[in-house]
Amino acid sequence: MRIIILAFFSFFVITSNVFSDQIPSKYQGYWSGKSCKFSIEQYALFVGTNGYIYEDDSQVEFNFVFPKNIEGWTAFQTNDNEPQFNYFYRIDKDQLVERYPPENWDRNDYSFLKNQQTQDTIYYKCESNDPLIESKYGELLSLLNSSVIQSCRNPEQDKCLQDLFRFLDVNKDKRLHRAELNRGLRSLTLVSVLLGQNANDDLDKTTTFGVYIAIVPFLPLITQTLMANIDYDGSNSLSINEISQDRKDLFSAILLAKDGVIEDIRSLPGILQNFAPLLQGLDNFN
Ligand SMILES: [Ca+2]
Ligand SMILES: [Ca+2]
Numbered sequence: 001m002r003i004i005i006l007a008f009f010s011f012f013v014i015t016s017n018v019f020s021d022q023i024p025s026k027y028q029g030y031w032s033g034k035s036c037k038f039s040i041e042q043y044a045l046f047v048g049t050n051g052y053i054y055e056d057d058s059q060v061e062f063n064f065v066f067p068k069n070i071e072g073w074t075a076f077q078t079n080d081n082e083p084q085f086n087y088f089y090r091i092d093k094d095q096l097v098e099r100y101p102p103e104n105w106d107r108n109d110y111s112f113l114k115n116q117q118t119q120d121t122i123y124y125k126c127e128s129n130d131p132l133i134e135s136k137y138g139e140l141l142s143l144l145n146s147s148v149i150q151s152c153r154n155p156e157q158d159k160c161l162q163d164l165f166r167f168l169d170v171n172k173d174k175r176l177h178r179a180e181l182n183r184g185l186r187s188l189t190l191v192s193v194l195l196g197q198n199a200n201d202d203l204d205k206t207t208t209f210g211v212y213i214a215i216v217p218f219l220p221l222i223t224q225t226l227m228a229n230i231d232y233d234g235s236n237s238l239s240i241n242e243i244s245q246d247r248k249d250l251f252s253a254i255l256l257a258k259d260g261v262i263e264d265i266r267s268l269p270g271i272l273q274n275f276a277p278l279l280q281g282l283d284n285f286n
Helices: 002-015 131-145 158-168 178-198 205-230 240-244 248-266 270-285
Strands: 029-032 043-047 051-056 060-064 066-070 073-077 086-092 095-099 121-126
Touching: 043 131, 051 131, 060 178, 060 205, 131 178, 158 178, 158 240, 178 205
Parallel strands: none
Antiparallel strands: 029 043, 029 121, 043 051, 051 060, 066 073, 073 086, 086 095, 095 121
């Protein structure tokens, strides 16, 4: 299990070295047009403690961000390598104002925050998540709101494991059952697919979801491997003690399963191979 945690959280480490602060609570929640119905407004923004999901009729965007105060605005900065995601927010009369820099911005001149050069987007605060968005991203929304991202800045910390366990343990019985492991893998896969599309302008949201939906059937294979190798007391569930143990044979078993999955993916359409880097991340912990 720890190997899986490390593999997944290596994304966060790569994406950003330090999550210095949480996003201020005034920005957190679900935002859209006035009706708050995605079917009408065709755009929605969910802001969590450490990141956001934006969706409109043609694209979906997900990022972990560092909030930074600049001239009365809060910049949602990703990392230096992704200058295309630079949004600035402030709250004005209970509405969320989103501004982006002018084209070819030099990243130093903040005068556009005072003198508007681009069209602002205005969002209204919604009482609850749109059911459509909730059904698609529910697991991801709860991940964004959990303490996992903060505490797993350093995946070696015990708190990372404990918080991840709590996030995965949906029914709070201190045991991870297959369905809970599958759910966790699903949300982490969705994270990796969404982050993966940031580097690829050609992917629209239909393709992104195509990749995700095609990957999902493979996830029980990983769960099965985990169960077969670390359910020491045969309870058909994993306790925190069981997943805390590092064992060489577990590593090799997972790597074996990974090779099998990659082999299966290779026989599928090319786009599915986007999943391979996620599994190849496991190699770092060989
Ligand atoms: Ca449970
Ligand atoms: Ca067990």
